[in-house]
Amino acid sequence: MPTTSTNSLPIEAIGLQRTFGTGDEQVKAVDGVDLQIQQGEIFGFLGPNGAGKSTTVRMLTTLLRPTGGIGRVAGFDVVEQANDVRRNIGVALQDAAIDPLMTGSELLHLQAVLYGLPKSTHATKAGELLERVGLTAAGNRRVGTYSGGMRRRLDLALSLIHEPTVLFLDEPTTGLDPMSRISLWEEIRRLNNDGTTVMLTTQYLEEADQLTERIAIIDHGVIVRKGRPSELKAEVGSPTLFVSVDAAATEPATTLLAGFGELRPSPEGTLGVGLTDGPSAVSNVIRTLDDAGITVRNLELHEPSLDDVFAEATGYRLEGADA
């Protein structure tokens, strides 16, 4: 098992920086990124094309040297202790080159060799990992014949060969159909439940929302928002509660609801209120209506979306990202 330096964050960046080129051509791909990712988290790194996601991941995984700042992974400095970092991490890169003529099983064996696992364990390990990502039947097929989803699952299996404690996944689901995306999410959740800390980059708002506990939104190399999706959404504005009651109770219900926030436009037959105190006010609303003898027929809470958060932070929308 890999060793981790004690009492340290699995992933930490302090003013991490990377510029490419010089003079007029200079690009500040990553411009002072701070990250503190906790043990056992699934952390989402969200941003549009060219925002600096891969560059950040490449620095944290020792593949690219920072031009400024500090990166620490599993307690080790990404520059000074690159080998220690590598022993502790699994990486599935966005642009990983895989020989299409090799089979999934062969690639896993090769990976086991690269990581210096005892030869006697290779076959068992490869078999286990193929099973884990649902590729047992395809294990002896050439990777060139795999679908996009199968390729991504193989990438994941390859990154797990040495049982890393910290996993970096760069856009693991980009280009996948919804079903393959969901099955990969389940696999990532399962790994996380087993104790693996995961940092994943994504352009999909819904993915960040569904899968990750905390996110950072990066735009033009700068982190513009950081936090739990629910909290970030709450900051944008209060959620809207839609309530339906019997027609006869509409008037008293409207008066009572107005006590919880501003009344908002709502679909025919329902009443809408922006909950000033957020989602936690819902139970109070129900109690208040109930105490007044008003029966609630239906109740729906609509939170602001991560797209609203993104738009507020950057001034534009991640257009079509969830299409």
Ligand SMILES: Nc1ncnc2c1ncn2[C@@H]1O[C@H](COP(=O)(O)OP(=O)(O)OP(=O)(O)O)[C@@H](O)[C@H]1O
């Ligand atoms: N090797 C390089 N040389 C010059 N510029 C680079 C290099 N690598 C990245 N960049 C630039 O740095 C910026 C950030 O790129 P990066 O690949 O980190 O973005 P990204 O968020 O991963 O985007 P995508 O969603 O498209 O993968 C871009 O402007 C890119 O052109």
Ligand SMILES: [Mg+2]
């Ligand atoms: Mg990228």
